[in-house]
Amino acid sequence: MAAGSFAAPPETTAWSRLMVNRNWLGFWFMVPTMIFLVFFLAWPLLLGMWMSMTDMRIGRGGVFIGLENYQYLLEDSDFLNATAFTLVYTAVASVVKFAVGLYLAILLNNHMPFKAFIRAIVLIPFIVPTVLSAVAFWWIFDTQFSIFTWLLQKAGILAKGQYINWLGDPFLAQCSVIFANIWRGIPFIAITLLAGLQTVSPSLYEAATLDGASGWQRFRFVTYPLLTPIIAVVMTFSVLFTFTDFQLIWAMTRGGPVNATQLMATLSYQRGILGGRLGEGAAIATAMVPFLLAAIMVSWFGLQRRKWQQGESND
Amino acid sequence: MTDAALKSGANAGSLTDHREGMAYLETLPRKLVTVYMPLAIILFVLLFPFYWMVITSIKPDSQLLDLENSNPLWVSQPTFQHIYKLLFDSAYPRWLLTTMTVATAATFLSIFASVLSAYAITRIRYKGAATVGGLIFLAYLVPPSILFIPLSAVIHAYGLFDTPFALILTYPTILIPFCTWLLMGYFKTIPYELEECALMDGASRWQILTKIVLPLAIPGLISAFIFAFTLCWNEFIYALTFISSDHNKTVPVAIISNFVDGDIFRWGSLMAGALIGSLPLVILYAFFVEHYVSAMTGAVKE
Numbered sequence: 001m002a003a004g005s006f007a008a009p010p011e012t013t014a015w016s017r018l019m020v021n022r023n024w025l026g027f028w029f030m031v032p033t034m035i036f037l038v039f040f041l042a043w044p045l046l047l048g049m050w051m052s053m054t055d056m057r058i059g060r061g062g063v064f065i066g067l068e069n070y071q072y073l074l075e076d077s078d079f080l081n082a083t084a085f086t087l088v089y090t091a092v093a094s095v096v097k098f099a100v101g102l103y104l105a106i107l108l109n110n111h112m113p114f115k116a117f118i119r120a121i122v123l124i125p126f127i128v129p130t131v132l133s134a135v136a137f138w139w140i141f142d143t144q145f146s147i148f149t150w151l152l153q154k155a156g157i158l159a160k161g162q163y164i165n166w167l168g169d170p171f172l173a174q175c176s177v178i179f180a181n182i183w184r185g186i187p188f189i190a191i192t193l194l195a196g197l198q199t200v201s202p203s204l205y206e207a208a209t210l211d212g213a214s215g216w217q218r219f220r221f222v223t224y225p226l227l228t229p230i231i232a233v234v235m236t237f238s239v240l241f242t243f244t245d246f247q248l249i250w251a252m253t254r255g256g257p258v259n260a261t262q263l264m265a266t267l268s269y270q271r272g273i274l275g276g277r278l279g280e281g282a283a284i285a286t287a288m289v290p291f292l293l294a295a296i297m298v299s300w301f302g303l304q305r306r307k308w309q310q311g312e313s314n315d
Numbered sequence: 316m317t318d319a320a321l322k323s324g325a326n327a328g329s330l331t332d333h334r335e336g337m338a339y340l341e342t343l344p345r346k347l348v349t350v351y352m353p354l355a356i357i358l359f360v361l362l363f364p365f366y367w368m369v370i371t372s373i374k375p376d377s378q379l380l381d382l383e384n385s386n387p388l389w390v391s392q393p394t395f396q397h398i399y400k401l402l403f404d405s406a407y408p409r410w411l412l413t414t415m416t417v418a419t420a421a422t423f424l425s426i427f428a429s430v431l432s433a434y435a436i437t438r439i440r441y442k443g444a445a446t447v448g449g450l451i452f453l454a455y456l457v458p459p460s461i462l463f464i465p466l467s468a469v470i471h472a473y474g475l476f477d478t479p480f481a482l483i484l485t486y487p488t489i490l491i492p493f494c495t496w497l498l499m500g501y502f503k504t505i506p507y508e509l510e511e512c513a514l515m516d517g518a519s520r521w522q523i524l525t526k527i528v529l530p531l532a533i534p535g536l537i538s539a540f541i542f543a544f545t546l547c548w549n550e551f552i553y554a555l556t557f558i559s560s561d562h563n564k565t566v567p568v569a570i571i572s573n574f575v576d577g578d579i580f581r582w583g584s585l586m587a588g589a590l591i592g593s594l595p596l597v598i599l600y601a602f603f604v605e606h607y608v609s610a611m612t613g614a615v616k617e
Contacts, residue, residue: 026441048465071316131567244458265460
């Protein structure tokens with residue numbers, strides 16, 4: 001990408017002088033970006049790791065205590081539950097988002113009237129700020145006035161005056177937040193996969209059909225292999241952002257009831273900022289890093305393997 | 316809306332499908348069941364919360380809390396009192412203004428930095444450009460929920476706590492990696508010969524960037540702008556952590572913390588607030604939807 005894609009330009013003095021200066025020139029162009037990324041990203045990242053090994057609190061600096069925070073967290077049932085729920089939340093939401101997103105992409109890939117308009121409105125849940133749509137879900141899942149409860153009562157499944165405690169019951173609350181996350185994530189996955197689908201030539205499907213392939217076989221042996229690279233990228237992003245989700249939970253349940261919907265990010269906020277124990281909060285946040293690295297590695301090596309199988313020339 | 320699409324779909328049908336390869340194999344009733352029905356159901360689920368938001372924000376309180384005598388799915392006497400109260404009786408306009416200012420400033424800063432770095436990586440090709448490009452991409456994978464605690468310490472140390480600058484300066488860490496990658500894709504599509512000629516004629520890199528590359532990359536700049544602006548508007552955890560006083564809050568944070576009095580939820584105002592807070596983005600999106608979709612898919616395909 002960076003080098004060697006163009007033929008060497010003719011040797012002139014101006015050009016060779018530029019070649020000498022090129023590194024400095026590049027450096028000057030990178031200065032604004034580096035200022036932001038070093039002072040507000042790289043430095044805090046390192047600082048966070050150091051803070052996770054101190055007993056720092058709001059208003060007072062901490063002393064180095066080694067891995068004590070982590071030791072403490074490993075015996076803390078709230079932390080372990082939050083980690084477990086974060087994994088379940090990510091796994092369930094990502095799988096469903098992928099399945100429904102792919103299905104929606106295939107549906108949208110059909111020729112139909114108002115195609116562009118329908119594709120445009122599909123993206124709206126993704127455009128609207130998460131917190132604001134989460135507030136709508138908060139209201140939709142309200143104990144007394146939930147529209148679901150009302151529908152169930154009207155349908156006679158629930159007796160009049162009987163309520164479902166959507167966000168008050170631990171299990172139902174977990175289902176509700178996962179549902180909201182799926183709802184928000186589908187458009188992004190669907191539209192991106194749709195773009196991938198449109199690069200697949202229709203003649204491949206025609207050839208497969210003439211060879212007697214069923215609909216499923218066409219998907220499995222034509223669509224899926226061609227779509228794999230884009231799936232890997234989309235799912236890495238999806239898993240990453242689901243795993244580190246904060247705002248949806250904070251807007252709907254704040255981790256409650258009884259910590260049932262606590263994610264690692266919300267627990268970190270609660271302990272670190274609200275509880276003032278910055279060191280412990282930083283440790284919870286840092287504990288997310290290995291999971292994130294694992295997610296990135298899986299898709300990275302997955303992609304590499306595919307490239308190796310197909311041979312680079314296929315791209 | 317979807318009903319209308321469905322009906323006209325039934326009329327126009329697959330007869331007009333001359334371009335799609337094997338569409339002639341699909342009969343209309345079959346397509347109705349396999350395509351239009353599932354699509355209508357998914358669209359309904361995706362759009363219902365917005366309908367619910369709209370209907371709640373124009374419902375009088377009496378109907379809001381009375382499910383016995385009124386149909387919750389409809390409003391019989393719509394009222395604008397929630398919206399009126401929000402706009403004239405609360406600090407909502409102030410929050411909107413703050414959010415708008417922060418988002419605009421952070422977006423312009425990020426685009427300025429991203430244009431320079433994307434140009435340097437794709438065109439100046441200095442030593443280590445590929446590595447730096449990779450590092451910037453990695454920066455995008457560092458989520459705010461890992462950084463907000465140490466960042467709050469940094470913000471305190473720099474004396475920025477509870478000022479809009481805390482947000483204007485931290486949002487670019489999310490936006491720059493994204494915009495840089497988006498713009499790198501656009502810059503690569505601009506023929507290098509144009510720049511080579513200009514270089515030979517003695518133009519400086521800065522002149523090339525501002526006079527040749529940027530005018531050609533305007534679609535890319537628009538996409539980057541919309542994306543960055545949307546990301547800013549959506550950001551929550553930094554705004555929640557770095558801002559403490561009421562009048563400096565952004566819309567999402569204020570909605571969550573200022574519309575609940577103890578156990579009493581003012582659902583009408585809450586929904587009106589969420590609705591109006593989403594409108595600027597939806598309007599922006601409506602104007603630039605083509606840019607948005609192509610950039611989103613393009614950025615991922617890179």
